[in-house]
Amino acid sequence: MASKDSYGIVEWYGNGNGHRCGYCKSPNGNISDGMWAHALTVQNYQDLIDRGWRRSGKYCYKPLMNKTCCPHYTIKMEALNFRMNKSHKKIIKQVNKYLIHGIKPGEVKGQDQDGARDAPHLEAGNVPEGETPTVEGETTPGVENTETLSPPKPETMKDCSMDISKSEEASKSKKEIRKGQGADPNKPPCRKAKDIRMELKKKKLLAAGKDPQEVEEMFQKKNNSTDGVKTLEDYLNEPSNTEKCAHKLEIKLIRSNPRQHPEFVNSFKESHLVFKKYQMSIHHEDESDCDLSQFENFLVDSPLKETKGEDKTHGRVSMGYGSFHQHYILDGKIIAVGVVDILPHCISSVYLYYHPDYSFLALGTYTALHSRNLYSLTEIAFTRSLNKMDQELKYYYMGYYIHSCPKMVYKGQYYPSLLLCPETYTWQPIEKCRPKLDQNRYSRLAPEGVEDENLNVPDDQITILFMRQLMNYTIYTQLNPKAKDAKAVKKILISQAAVYFKSEEGGERILCVTFGFFFLVLAMGILVIDEKILEFGLEPGYQNFSEGAESFLKQQGIDSQGPITLMTFKIILAIICSITGALLTFPGLRYAKVHLDTLNYKTLGNYSWSDLAGENAHNYFEGKSMSAQAMFTERGKSTGDAVSDTTAQFTWAVSNLRQVFSPTWYRGLFGFLTWWMTTAWFTSTTFGLYYYSRVATQ
Structure with missing residues (x-):
């Protein structure tokens, strides 16, 4: 007989009438199936999210894609192949500057404040090399609909080219280029700023009493591993590799289900306080809507059964599998909490809330649409670290992607991202899906000829619980x-x-x-x-x-x-x-x-x-x-x-x-x-x- 931990128990609620949509504000356009999950194994939930389901507490739901007003496409990212763009690097650099030097974004003298606040969602520098960008409209917080930028008219391009040629001629007439004498052969060649910083860092380590050979090996290993290109981990670990920092940011992973973990119990009230301030400030909820019971039902309760790290069924992840809270602790104070599920093949991001007073760590000088960028980057890095323990765990699930919602644009900026086809339940690159979604909100994403391999399951392989009796x-x-x-x-x-x-x-x-x-x-x-x-x-x-x-x-x-x-x-x-x-x-x-x-x-x-x-x-x-x-x-x-x-x-x-x-x-x-x-x-x-x-x- 199968162990009680080898199967899940859900209570089917089915679909009802349409309900209000929080995205397009349709009064009855949101239609979904739902069920209450009394208990699920991590493999159960992995299979569910690969079929378009998501959980909110113990309630699991799946939008009826061809009926709902705003189709929700499950989106995941290949964490091992993640490539950063300029926006990602800038966000981490701003946070590192605050952690190391205590300088908040916008406090440096001489910085162009207005220019720093310009944050287009997609620019040439934000697209990884070798990829063709899809131009989307600029969005701002609170704006529901945007239009794609239309190409300039030919006559406009002609006028622009004439203006450019005139300005070039004017600049040539004003400036005369002098011939240089070249580098002085009697002086040493100019050194790169990167080499100077590396040398200063070596001197500091040697002055601190580090072994010279150990210092050389450390820098040599770093150069060999990155091949001269800084990885996501290099950027995130920069404060920890610095001797003296103005602030200390610590990330702790705490199991939230079951709740008996001492660290979770001790930090429970503080975590809830951050949640309440976030909901009231960012989402403008009443205090009664984010009380302790709502917090527990929404972000603490979970149907996922705890799987110990020594269980070899899903690899050897030391902390095990299940539901966790990831605490971001700045100078001993919780400033943000990421709710995540660690599953056999992925980390699934459930929710993220942060203290409004520290929003600059996530936002920098950007708009509110980028509020998850920093935390998403740390969760991607966490996924990559778990892959070293379990090679099957290599994806980062970001929930749902709604193409018509401007607030979802940032999810498509993590390359490479994949969308789940609602008909074949196969994963397709988001770059190939965008043209289809531009034409229709609901669309089959997979190419013709691809079929759902798990469509037909024999009835004798389905086990249900009826009146507390397990039966076929x-x-x-x-x-x-x-x-x-x-x-x-x-x-x-x-x-x-x-x-x-x-x-x-x-x-x-x-x-x-x-x-x-x-x-x-x-x-x-x-x-x-x-x-x-x-x-x-x-x-x-x-x-x-x-x-x-x-x-x-x-x-x-x-x-x-x-x-x-x-x-x-x-x-x-x-x-x-x-x-x-x-x-x-x-x-x-x-x-x-x-x-x-x-x-x-x-x-x-x-x-x-x-x-x-x-x-x-x-x-x-x-x-x-x-x-x-x-x-x-x-x-x-x-x-x-x-x-x-x-x-x-x-x-x-x-x-x-x-x-x-x-x-x-x-x-x-x-x-x-x-x-x-x-x-x-x-x-x-x-x-x-x-x-x-x-x-x-x-």
Whole structure:
């Protein structure tokens, strides 16, 4: 039998009506499928994101690409082949200048402030060598739509060329070029600034007491490894290679699920405070919309099961696989947090929030559209470092790319980036996808002839959990109200309790048993109360039952004062109430969980949770009625004298028992049981709200 950690459990919510889109502001254009992930292995989630899914907390969603207003294309980047552009280098240099010298962007004397603030999204220097740039419109924060730059008209080009030629002639007439005498052969040749800096650095290391041979080997190794070209790691590690820095930036990776990690517990409140300031300042949310519960539901809760680093199934990543928070700590203070998932083949970026007072570290003198650049670069470098431990881990997933959204432009600037085709689920270079997306928001990205290799999965290879029973999908499809044979349904209903009470995770199981004893004591206490106070009609019903039973027994020639005493009747009734209360505890807890999720998740992934709760309740009770119909399907009538005799005997018995089980008896008994079941359901549901919001989250 497979281990409990080898499979995931999800609850399908399906797709509903359209919802408001946060990108184009369409009131009902956002359409997606959704499901609640109770538990997922890292391989489960890797497979999901490779099919266009994303998670938000434990809620997983996938936009219906051919129906939604703004198609979301999954985007990833080949971290090992990443090539920096000028904007990336400038951002890191500005941050390094602040860390090493304490100089913020714009504080250097003589710097052209206005020129430094010009930040085109795509310029000639930003494109890696050998690539053809795609010119896109300049965007600014808050602008929803932009237009691509149209090529200049021929007459405009003619005027420009005439102006240029005139200006060149004017400059030639004003300036006369002098012939130089050349370099002085008696003086040493000019040295490059790079060589001078390297020599000064060597002198500092030698003055600090470093071994001369060790210093030479260090510089020689650096020159050989980079071949004269600085890598991403070289830029990011520059402050750590400097002896004295004005500020210290430290990056810590802390496991967030499960939450028992000491560093995560100790930094939890500080991290949430940064999140609250970010949401209120950047996204203009109310304080109630970014409280502690929202923070936990959105960025702390995760369905991913922890996979230890020594597990060789996915390589040997020392910190293991799962969900993590990456803390950016400046001089001992958390200034930013990156929420990431470490998966078998990639690092998936979930969310990034930072302290607004330190936004200049991410923004520099650029616009808000570049706010993730620095942190994305560090996550790319982190992906490259993990690849040294696990060669299968080599991609950096940036979530969704929406071609019509200007705020998504920066994602396409990380080269080489790939987009997921929504029809074949194959990866295509973004350079080849842009022309198609310029014409249509939704488009097949893969070339003709490419097919989805994982499209057809046999039903017998799909395993589902139905009513807490693990079964094959083929068997599940046979469980319907029209089925003639209801044995499978009966078996599931009977084994449901057995499977539940045999499960290893017994937190709720213990609650059910405890509530059974609680309801026993409660029922005995209620039955002791005088009938005149509660007025259930239970004692008059019992009196009527006792007199009718005594009369019936005398007709049979049996001398008896009644089959049961009042005390025995109340004890049996209390035991029945205890068992009923225990059985109602589990569905009561489940019902409380649904309502608690509805309260916590007002809108998540642009999905209406109020509609979701209604759909779940409808499906739940519909499923129950279907099961009941299947259980009580009429069986074929037998024929013969035996059936006739049995029918006659049953008719005689019922006619005589009418005086025993009178309407007064039924009214009293069912009146009490109805009240009792309502009380038990309300009690278990109310306790469930407290249990899941306080106890189960500890």
